[in-house]
Amino acid sequence: MSNVLFDIKDFERMGIDIKMLDSTLTDLGMELESIKDGVVEISITPNRPDMLDFVGIIRAIEYMHKKRHPKENYYTTSSQIAKTITVSESVSNIRPYISAIVAKNVNLSGSALKYLINFTEKICDTYGRKRKKIAIGLHDLNKISGDITYDATDNGFMIPLNEEVKRSFADILKSSDTGIKYGDIIKNKEGLIPYLSDEKNVIAIIPILNSNSTKVTSLTKDLFVDITGMSQDAIDAIANILSCSFIDMGATIEQCKIVYKKSNIIVPLLKMRDITIKRFRIDETIGVKFETREAISFIERLGYNGAVYGTSLIAKVPPYRIDVLNDQDVIEDIAIGFGYGKIEPLKILSPKQGLFNDITLYTNKVAILMVGLGFMECSNNYLTSENANYDMMNITKIERSSVVSIEYSKSPSINMLRTHILPNLLQNLSISAHEAMPQRVFEIGSIFMAQRRNFKESLHLSFVIEHSKSNFSEIKSNVLAILNMLNIKYELKTLSDPTFIEGRCAAIYSSNKLIGKFGELHPSVLSSFSLEEPAAGAEICLVEDIKYDSQHLKA
Amino acid sequence: MSDKNRILDFLKHNGESTLESIAKNLDININVLIELLKNMEIEKQVNIVYTNALKVEITKEGKIDIQEGFPEEKLLNEAKKSKLHISNVDSIALGWAKRNGWVSIIDNHIKITEKGEQVESVGYKLKEVLTKLNKENIPTKLLSELSPDILKILESRNLIVIKNSRMPDIISIRDKSDFNANEISQLTRSMIKERSWEGAQFKRYDINAGSDITYPARMHPMRIFLNRIASIWVSMGFTEVKGPIIEPAFWNFDTLFIPQDHPSRDTQDTFFLSNPKDLDISDIELMSKFKKEHKRYWKYEMSEKISSMGVLRTQTTSVSARQMRIIGKSKDHEYPIKLFSIGKVFRNESIDYKHLAEFYQLEGLVVGPSLSLAHLIWIIKEFALNIGIDIKIRPSSFAFVEPGLEVYFYSERHKTNIELCGGGIIRKEITNSMGIKKPVLAWGMGLDRAIMDELKLDSITELYKNQLGWLRSVSDINSGVNV
Incomplete structure (x- = not known):
């Protein structure tokens, strides 16, 4: 989702009030986020970059309300080649592709220039991945002399936008806001910096900043637009969107010739694309039966033209709809044109019964047992820190290779996934220190261990008893109660563990495998958690190495 | 004795x-x-x-100040780091810092006094008390x-x-x-x-004399809530499935048609693992199919290195993706197949009382012949009816569905429209690659907001703090039942 801002007045001038704006945007799947101080904020889904523009939104609303009817080949170019752009080999390893538009008689008065700049910046930011994939430059056509070269150099000079004195490229990259923000995109070993120049001056450092010599103002009549990036398809698509916006602003589009070493291309090519959709696919996907003619009337509300072709429908996709690739996309637009709210729900008949997952059933059973033993259930996060998971538990020997650790976290209290639950419960008791005693808490949940290019998730049960007389024998009696109820055959062995008091803890073995431990918590551990009463705790592995792959569909 | x-x-x-x-x-x-x-x-x-x-x-405010420090202390720390203009600081914090004699204002900028410098060593009486x-x-x-x-x-x-x-x-x-x-x-x-x-x-006792307070032992409100949600889906004939929270980026992103340069795959949003840094992807065949689709659709070369990076899943849709593959690989299904999944998802957030790094999501999936948007709307309406919500539908866009929809409802409590879930029909590019020839309906919803409403909580952190006093007192018994 991207949010864009417009003045309410501009919509009103087009005969669109807030109510109509709100309901039409909702019907189109967009959202009117807020209205504040005469400014509306609209959120646009990522599949419709054409609607990041005021002109694009007006167009969509007018089609929806049939105030405007789509005309075939309305969005087109004159056959004139207005500019030639020669691309040098030296940009091929830095930013190889360029597309361009010449738009004549654009009206940039009122809010138009502001909206156009916001639109291009929004596209570069979102669709263009912060200019990495796509960057757009706007120039006053009449301030450009002759044809254009796209080249790269390590020794260039330019008068930056809104400045008066020529400066070196390197200096501009270092000192300008956009240079600092986007400079990394064009970093290369040779230190070459890509730029555009006309027959006299450098007109832009790509994709950083324009020169002051071709500056666009609200009085500018004719525009030259450069679009650069890493894929010709992607930048040509954006050239199409921009061209359609210019045409809706009253301009005529002239083409440019791009001269690459190996081939020449002409841009933009504003063509309607045909997509053929089988009739039954429409009914089947939406769940409503339409006549083909009706379906055509629905896509006309989305700016398409349509034609009947046997048992199929041919949708003619306008050039700004770069998101529409195949029949699925058109069918969605048919549904939007019909109105999602009008789709009657269709019941799914199936005699099959549903089932709970085994893990859900099992953890519920264990939770009921623990509650029956008088324990309060806690539910903690999986994410934790080495400090909480190890240091506070007196554990000094850490097998780092078995820790699932986080590469980068915005929160300093997070750097790994927990390997046991006990520290979580002690933390819970710590923040509950002033609550009436005794305290009995438990949690059933997952713990995680790293393996080579893999990991292991196990289901653990942990519980803690805290009060002035809690001790080994009390925790033991609870451990044995739960082991017996769960039908786990066990054997207890002595254990030396820094978390517990030496001589007051035990290891639980089942079938000669260590499955858990319990005992009186060491006073230094209690102090780490600021616990002032003695406490005893247990941790038992219920299911080792949960394998989800082996889950079968039982239904 | x-x-x-x-x-x-x-x-x-x-x-x-x-x-x-x-x-x-x-x-x-x-x-x-x-x-x-x-x-x-x-x-x-x-x-x-x-x-x-x-x-x-x-x-509550007091507890926050104990944990995070008083506003004036925070101000003092910031002022130590950099020169602050008074228009950029919280006026209340500034008021107290001035009243305490910690700072003075010179040229509209904050200057720390001698007393202010000493706060760290001497301590702050208010906070100590x-x-x-x-x-x-x-x-x-x-x-x-x-x-x-x-x-x-x-x-x-x-x-x-x-x-x-x-x-x-x-x-x-x-x-x-x-x-x-x-x-x-x-x-x-x-x-x-x-x-x-x-x-x-x-002897006759005074029945109004005080008595001990008895505290219940009980299941966590989250478990009770999740059980209730799961029961609704099971009663609608859905089977519960689960999946791992640790995934190679392939299952969390690539199979859901999210291109490898998409912003949601940034370390600012997703938790990547430093260990295990990469995870094995056993389904080589599937990988090559998605490579082709990404190339055709997004026009770039999918990198296996990026696909194998370990992440904490950002959406339970990864579970649906794995289930689709299981369905696509096996035969003789009795349609429709109806599945749901509830589990934790993770986002790289700076944690405070409003933001969490891990929370719960629900995910649903139906596979069968001739399933349409109208069927999906019916399913979600049925569920909403069960939890007492009157829903509305509008179009929306997610990388892995086409057509897509969003379900929302008007909340009396918040006096605004609230999103309940998003969904749609899984793109053919995905289902075909998985080996499924039938339409697949899918939807997903966050659950934390719903439980906040159910328990009438203002802050979601309360739910995961496990403060015993809160656990002993919070009651969800009234909700959902009109006696």
């Missing part, structure tokens, strides 16, 4: 005693002692003279030793609430002559066995 007997013994030897002296001499926690004494009063073992005492409770109040249950008498000015300030800043409560003050043993030898107080085993109660009087 029981604590009660120890108390009686103590009173016998020392006569009238104060609450504090009993607590101190017998080493009994004040709160425990109060409960014991009230009990003994009912049983007519002791006399208690009560006094009206002040009781301090720390407010607040922390002390929070940590210890301070008896009335000690409370008055704390500076009343400071208490007043804390109260005016809404960090504490001072309440009047009745506290035992002087305790004495009850005169023997008060006892009627023939009156029974505690019924005992021997009385029942020997029928010695026959002909005796049962």
